[in-house]
Amino acid sequence: MQCDGLVAVVTGGGSGIGNACVRAFLAAGARVGVLDLDVSELPADPRVRAVRADVADRQSLTAALASVAEAFGGIDILVNNAAISAVGTVEQNDDEQWSRVLDVNVSGVARTSAVALPYLRRSPSAAIVNISSIAATTGLPKRALYSASKGAVHALTLAMAADLVTEGVRVNCVAPGTVDTPWVARLLAGAADPTAEKRQLAARQPTGRLVTADEVAAAVVYLASPATGSVTGTSLAVDGGMSGLRLPAPVPPAPAAPGSGA
Structure with missing residues (x-):
């Protein structure tokens, strides 16, 4: 999947999935605009x-996208990756959290896309890739707010695709x-037993391991x-089979027969 000569913009590109996307686009021959709250480590x-x-x-988005377009002569691809997490049930996240997470995770996608569209419409290879989540379509415990935000990203992706298809702008999403990532590491750090919690997260994916940021980035470049x-x-799900596979539970060993000496 080559992107030779194209210009990609990645929000939240300073770390994690976003940074993996930056590296993947560079490897595919693109130039990349990285938008983040902290770009000092790049x-x-x-x-x-x-x-x-x-x-x-x-x-700030308007100024940043104009800076990228001026530096590279335009914008062909937008990856809406920037997001924040939330843990809890509907009783545990307050109104301020709901407002903040939805503003960043959902309105942020719409806001960035709206600012980028004048540039994308000039490209013969225009594409938007939103980062959704398996949480958009699978019920996960204590992820009510985060799941709601990613469910909205999924629906927004379909609506944007319908609105923009006749203008030559493709819109898709990846659902990891x-x-x-460091983001997940921070969540695990708050657990009573981070090692056990990480094992549990890995075990719920049929592959038995966490997804890598590079695997998500490869899917993003493919769609772009x-x-x-x-x-x-x-x-496009990149979830170790979590959304589509229902594997049988391990069968416990049969009890030893009486008098077998086991």
């Missing part, structure tokens, strides 16, 4: 334009399972590449 590279931006602030020009309105 290495200097003439193929990368790192700009501090907040997806909750339209003014639990990904081994001109080679998939007929793919739009699609959610």
Whole structure:
């Protein structure tokens, strides 16, 4: 999946999945605009334009995207990756949390896309890839707010794809399972037993391990590449089979027969 000569913009590209996307696009031949609240750790590279931006602030997005477009001559691909987490049931997240998470995770996707569209419409290879989650379609415990936000991203992806298909702008999303990133590491750090909690997260995916950020990034580049020009309105699961597989539970060993000496 090559993106030679194209310009991709990745929100939240300073770490985790976003940073893996930046590296994957560079490997595919693209130049990359990285938008994040902290871009200080990104290495200097003439193929990368790192700009501090907040997806909750339209003014900062407008300035950041203009900076990338000026530096590289346009924008062809937008990856809406920036998001924040939330843990809890509907009783445990307060109104302020609901407002903040939905503003970043959902309105942030719409806001960034709206600012980027004037540039994307000029590209013959325009594509938007949103980062959703397995939580959009699978009920997970204590993820009410986060799941609601990612369910909205899934629905928004389909609506955007319908609105933009006649303008030559493809819109898809990737739905990762639990990904081994610094974000997940921070969540695990708050658990009573982080090691046991990580084993439990890995075990709920049929592959028996966490998804890697590079695997998610490969799916993003696949959907953004001109080679998939007929793919739009699609959610691609990268979840170790979690959304589609129902494996039988392990069968416990039979009890030893009386008098067997076992």
